[in-house]
Amino acid sequence: MARKKPRLATTSLAGCFGCHMSLLDIDDRILQVAELVDFDKSPIDDFKEFTGRCAIGLVEGGCCNEENVEVLRDFRKHCDILVSIGDCATMGGIPALRNMVPLQECLDEAYLNGPSVYNPSGKVPDDEEVPLMLDKVYPAHEVVKIDYHLPGCPPPADTLFAALVALLGNEPVELPYQLIKYD
Amino acid sequence: MVTTKDKTRRIVISPVTRVEGHGKVSILLDEENNVQQARLHIVEFRGFERFIQGRPYWEMPVAVQRLCGICPVSHHLCAAKAVDRLVGGEQLTPTAEKMRRLMHYGQIFQSHVLHFFHLCSPDLLFGFDADPKIRNVIGVAAKYPDLAKQGIFMRKYGQEVIRLTAGKKIHGTGAIPGGINKNLSIEERDELLADLDQMIAWSLGAVKIARDYTMDHIEIAKLFGSFESNHLSIVRGDGAMDLYDGGLRAIDRDGKKIFDQVDNQDYLSYIAEEVRDWSYMKFPFIKSIGPENGWYRVGPLARINTCDFIDTPEAESARKEFMAVTQGKPNHMTLAYHWARMIEVLHAIEKIAELLHDPDLQGTDLVVRGDRRDEGVGILEAPRGTLFHHYRINKDDQVTMCNLIVSTTSNNEPMNRAVQRVAQDHLSGKPEISEAMLNHVEVAIRAYDPCLSCATHAMGQMPLSVILVDANGEIIDEKTKQ
Ligand code: SF4
Numbered sequence: 001m002a003r004k005k006p007r008l009a010t011t012s013l014a015g016c017f018g019c020h021m022s023l024l025d026i027d028d029r030i031l032q033v034a035e036l037v038d039f040d041k042s043p044i045d046d047f048k049e050f051t052g053r054c055a056i057g058l059v060e061g062g063c064c065n066e067e068n069v070e071v072l073r074d075f076r077k078h079c080d081i082l083v084s085i086g087d088c089a090t091m092g093g094i095p096a097l098r099n100m101v102p103l104q105e106c107l108d109e110a111y112l113n114g115p116s117v118y119n120p121s122g123k124v125p126d127d128e129e130v131p132l133m134l135d136k137v138y139p140a141h142e143v144v145k146i147d148y149h150l151p152g153c154p155p156p157a158d159t160l161f162a163a164l165v166a167l168l169g170n171e172p173v174e175l176p177y178q179l180i181k182y183d
Numbered sequence: 184m185v186t187t188k189d190k191t192r193r194i195v196i197s198p199v200t201r202v203e204g205h206g207k208v209s210i211l212l213d214e215e216n217n218v219q220q221a222r223l224h225i226v227e228f229r230g231f232e233r234f235i236q237g238r239p240y241w242e243m244p245v246a247v248q249r250l251c252g253i254c255p256v257s258h259h260l261c262a263a264k265a266v267d268r269l270v271g272g273e274q275l276t277p278t279a280e281k282m283r284r285l286m287h288y289g290q291i292f293q294s295h296v297l298h299f300f301h302l303c304s305p306d307l308l309f310g311f312d313a314d315p316k317i318r319n320v321i322g323v324a325a326k327y328p329d330l331a332k333q334g335i336f337m338r339k340y341g342q343e344v345i346r347l348t349a350g351k352k353i354h355g356t357g358a359i360p361g362g363i364n365k366n367l368s369i370e371e372r373d374e375l376l377a378d379l380d381q382m383i384a385w386s387l388g389a390v391k392i393a394r395d396y397t398m399d400h401i402e403i404a405k406l407f408g409s410f411e412s413n414h415l416s417i418v419r420g421d422g423a424m425d426l427y428d429g430g431l432r433a434i435d436r437d438g439k440k441i442f443d444q445v446d447n448q449d450y451l452s453y454i455a456e457e458v459r460d461w462s463y464m465k466f467p468f469i470k471s472i473g474p475e476n477g478w479y480r481v482g483p484l485a486r487i488n489t490c491d492f493i494d495t496p497e498a499e500s501a502r503k504e505f506m507a508v509t510q511g512k513p514n515h516m517t518l519a520y521h522w523a524r525m526i527e528v529l530h531a532i533e534k535i536a537e538l539l540h541d542p543d544l545q546g547t548d549l550v551v552r553g554d555r556r557d558e559g560v561g562i563l564e565a566p567r568g569t570l571f572h573h574y575r576i577n578k579d580d581q582v583t584m585c586n587l588i589v590s591t592t593s594n595n596e597p598m599n600r601a602v603q604r605v606a607q608d609h610l611s612g613k614p615e616i617s618e619a620m621l622n623h624v625e626v627a628i629r630a631y632d633p634c635l636s637c638a639t640h641a642m643g644q645m646p647l648s649v650i651l652v653d654a655n656g657e658i659i660d661e662k663t664k665q
Pocket residue numbers: 014015016017018019060061085086087088089093094152153154155249252353354
């Protein structure tokens with residue numbers, strides 16, 4: 001019997017999904033990754049809940065609402081190694097531009113003041129049905145301990161692949177400059 | 184926690200069920216367990232329109248694309264088109280316009296392929312009720328390795344087109360105010376030409392898969408989540424499908440034109456968006472008809488319905504075959520989106536082939552400038568439908584107003600209609616939720632390829648939680664898609 005494969009989980013919090021797309025840009029090497037790991041909870045498959053302990057969790061995006069925080073804590077609980085991938089997870093990224101503006105102003109602009117808005121009731125969407133917004137957008141490591149940070153918007157596919165292979169092989173993650181440079 | 188407001192019969196469920204997705208369906212039943220209301224709620228909000236204010240306008244093409252990593256090129260180019268107006272550079276040089284078009288067709292190609300092969304093929308190959316464990320691209324690879332690889336390599340090709348025009352595959356920088364920052368070298372062109380024939384062959388094959396699937400299930404397709412609607416897209420001056428540039432055209436359910444060749448800069452006279460308090464996604468509508476009946480569909484199905492013809496031969500004959508199914512009248516079948524999407528894949532690769540053989544791509548005249556303006560609108564056809572970017576700037580070049588109508592937003596009402604229809608057809612009178620019912624709801628939504636809050640759905644099943652509430656406001660069943 002083959003040794004049980006380690007499990008890999010991924011999630012997209014307050015990100016744009018570009019980091020996950022970059023992961024897909026490893027193209028047919030995804031089949032190699034599938035040889036090395038079993039995918040667990042991830043938008044790439046149908047597991048909505050963790051099925052067991054995971055060796056690695058990849059986190060895209062920071063936290064902009066309470067649901068993000070909850071998912072991130074759940075990841076910390078279930079994963080041995082947690083990796084922030086991309087600028088949103090490592091430092092808030094573009095969504096964190098909202099940290100300069102009161103949240104209410106953002107809502108008013110989108111639902112009351114915009115030039116194409118038709119809103120006779122004058123209400124912005126109720127908060128009751130949606131996860132509570134946080135006052136600010138927080139990078140992942142301000143919420144839970146993060147073991148590795150991979151910068152980039154998004155990190156290139158080769159970076160993600162090299163880091164994954166190293167971590168799965170219990171090797172130190174040594175990435176040449178080309179793979180960790182910013183835009 | 185549930186509260187009901189009897190008069191409106193609106194149900195608020197709080198806290199939100201713990202799924203990491205951003206889509207939630209709620210279904211409200213009356214005393215006889217008939218579906219009274221079914222809604223798709225969007226629970227995500229970023230605030231771009233406000234926090235982008237104060238930034239310099241030239242950042243828009245690179246900043247705003249961070250809305251969506253699945254179709255960043257759409258936002259990149261749409262913002263660039265608006266910004267072209269700000270610098271008076273909307274008459275691009277042939278090299279600039281063709282490079283941008285090449286980038287855009289690469290984007291359409293990869294995004295549609297991703298949706299069809301990576302996301303939907305498990306449904307088509309394994310059936311709506313298959314084991315969720317195998318319903319992903321790796322499951323497809325295990326059973327149909329050739330098809331999975333074909334999907335992977337087609338997407339890769341589209342991404343390579345983007346890399347060579349935009350500088351990188353995701354969040355590139357190719358388009359700049361009034362033009363483009365690079366042309367296509369002969370070496371780069373040859374790199375893309377090498378795999379072109381294979382891509383055309385596979386695209387023809389993909390149209391066939393989608394067509395056969397639709398025709399084999401045509402009786403289901405006629406009913407499944409179907410409803411009549413208006414359709415909107417941009418079309419070229421002569422009525423041809425044009426995904427990059429054109430005037431706005433809207434048609435009604437019978438194909439009659441509501442308006443045509445509307446100047447992009449005038450969109451506000453024709454389109455508005457209604458705010459409803461139960462979703463963060465607004466509900467666009469055609470102003471002359473009003474919010475009640477003025478909603479419309481966008482995306483591949485709408486584009487095939489609105490255009491008079493496609494100007495590439497293979498896609499045009501595929502379009503004719505498609506339109507023959509409804510005797511030339513608009514096709515209103517939700518499931519027909521897949522077929523329409525693959526016709527666009529074929530169109531995109533034919534366009535790429537045309538462009539790669541055009542020496543203008545090696546031109547060196549990349550940027551134009553004219554008289555500065557303080558307001559600009561850009562509209563293009565993103566993979567998921569018509570996309571609007573609108574900016575105003577002050578004398579210091581800072582953005583003072585940013586209005587974005589994202590493609591998926593226009594399909595908000597249609598997706599809700601599809602959900603409503605499927606819920607009514609498959610759920611009414613049955614007070615318990617089966618896995619199959621969830622799948623049906625999901626399949627209906629997925630046909631629109633929605634980019635919910637920057638597209639959480641894209642690579643797997645869209646996380647859905649369905650909550651069933653009876654006439655007394657009691658939760659009688661609750662299921663999260665596993
Ligand atoms: S880091 Fe960039 S690519 Fe990744 S989620 Fe954030 S904006 Fe998207």
